[in-house]
Amino acid sequence: MKNLFTRYRFWAALLAVILCTTGVAAQAATADTTPAPAATSAKLTELQSGKTTLRVGTDATFPPFEFTDANGQKMGFDVDLVKALANKAGIKNVDFIQMPFGNIVPALQANQIDVGASAIYISAERAKAIDFSDVYYPGGLGIFVAENNTAISSLADLAGKKVAVQVGTKSVEWLEQNQPKAQLVQVQTNDQMFSSVKLGQADAVVTGQPGGRYFIHEQGGLKQVGERLTSENYGYAFQKSDTAVRDSFNTALAELKANGEYDKLTAQWFGDVTSAVTGPAKAHGLINISSITNSAGPLWAGFVTTMEIIGMSLVLSMCFGLLGGFAKLSKITPIRWLGTAYVSVIRGTPFIVQLFLIYFGLPQLGIQLHPLVAGVFALGLYSGSYVTEIVRGAINSVDKGQMEAARSCGMSSGAALRHIIVPQAFLRMLPPLGNEFVSLTKNSALVSFVTISELFLVGQTIISRTFDALTVYLFIGLVYYVITNIIGFIANTLEKKLAVYI
């Protein structure tokens, strides 16, 4: 069953990619055939009767609110609280649906989900599009420093200090406005902020208070200082029309707060805040095999996704490369020009820029691509520009006399290409193609930036939970090393097999 699903996903994504390449904008088809929203109280009744399931959208990459455990199960404060609230409200079935954070509000509006539960700040901006529950947890930015640091105890003390922040988060903008004298150290992931303080690369972290407290709870070594800097609060998001469901959550929340269940959950996920602020550092060896073995399931899934991405983008890269190569060899000037422009533009710009243009830029033109489609398309397009030059070079390198001999026998140029030129060129392409596909494999790690849970992103997720960057990155590097060597081996073997006539 699992196999069947994987295979289906592979071909579905490949088909989507091919549709893109032929100029058909593949719209992301995430919408299920959902019935139109029922009258609000009727909907709650159906949920309570178990006839329908409460669909909860979440981006499970943000511990302790929501994340995926070693077995691929969604866990976290939001997950537990939503289950408890639904239970209290008499709702029988709850299903958590993974989606990028940015898709949650649109998904609510499109009636693809009933609740957004993903550490969403209550904001006036968002409240225009959706409804919020009452505050279920106070958020806001806090300052975190090393346990033994006595120099920093307030926002003012951050002047001239190195402050680690996560790229693209609110901390960056807020500090620039409120403490412009702080030197920002911008890192990619949550855990890198804390590591940089532990390693002495930064003096302080400014990040969401719950995330910081969770780190201290899990790892220790840091403490929170000063007041919280901003006062945002977390709420659950509902469809505008769903007042009955929203109200049932608010009532349930008040009841859980009154009976002590809510406090139990916060203690479980954030620790006893007063004492956990200076928790003891966990014992950590240098290499912890358990960081890998405990997450074997997600790592395997990430590996499978990575292999799918490599396989699909490899096919696409060959298609682009053959098209581009023959375009560059064409006798028709505009086609030749197109091939040249393709290579020039794609090779002349960074891959990450192209990827972001496709995933984040195209939606502004109304072309919303599924992350996997965007990732594979970008990789194929990028690699294809190199394959274009490989194809062109290899075909040009075949002795002109081969074509002349074929044509002088009365063979068409197409037949000559098919039977004589391309088979000879293909052999010459193999070594550079092997190199190119090794590059493609390594570049595939970059598509983690568009939320594809491939090997590298799975690794980052594990690190955000275990804070064991050394073991996990070493292991992931090893996996890529094995993949690239297998590709090299295949290219070599194929070359030897085909080279019988040399």
Next chain:
Amino acid sequence: MALLSTTAITKTFGPVHVLKGIDFTIEPGEVVAVIGPSGGGKSTFLRCLNLLETPTSGHVIFDGEDLLAPDVDLDRLRSRMGMVFQQFNLFHNLTALRNVMLPQINVLGKSKEEAKAHAMELLEKVGMTHRANAYPSQLSGGQKQRIAIARAVAMNPKLMLFDEPTSALDPEVVKDVLDVMTDLAKQGMTMIVVTHEMGFARRVADRVVFIDGGVIAADMPPEEFFSDDNTNPRVRDFLNKVL
């Protein structure tokens, strides 16, 4: 009626005028040796006959059809003209046998079995059956050229074009290839042979065409051409150098 005729063909490569107006005819069954100094335009002339080079102006009429007519089926006409190259140009990725089979299958639409039977017959004639399954890289120059001739003959062409077929061969194997060509001539094949082999031209050819400076400077039977009575100064100059 002439099998092939050209009228006033010229060919320029950029500023260089390689052919300056060539009128030429060949009758069925004739063997014509084309000789002349290097750079005189012999090979270009030959390559214009099956349009491997497109003449800048003029006409090429083969088998009653104008090769330069816009709607002509060039592939069909080329299949009736075999060509043998100085550098053999065997298909590197195919065995000797498959080299001789492929055009028969691809162009003439023969079945694999028919093509193979015919190919083996021809390989036998050129003395190459023992190397039928060898790739070109495993063969000597003389062997390659004999297979290349078999490949061209396998198409049952009405005309064979030879572009210096022995110039890239070691001296000791030149005779093997010339023997194959002589046999072909004896069987009545119409042939145009660009060559530096004066012995072959004298013995086998019906006519010698001397091309120099992009024009036909002499066109006569070999007895006359090689005779001491031939006082054409360009021919004398050339013969003095090569003989």
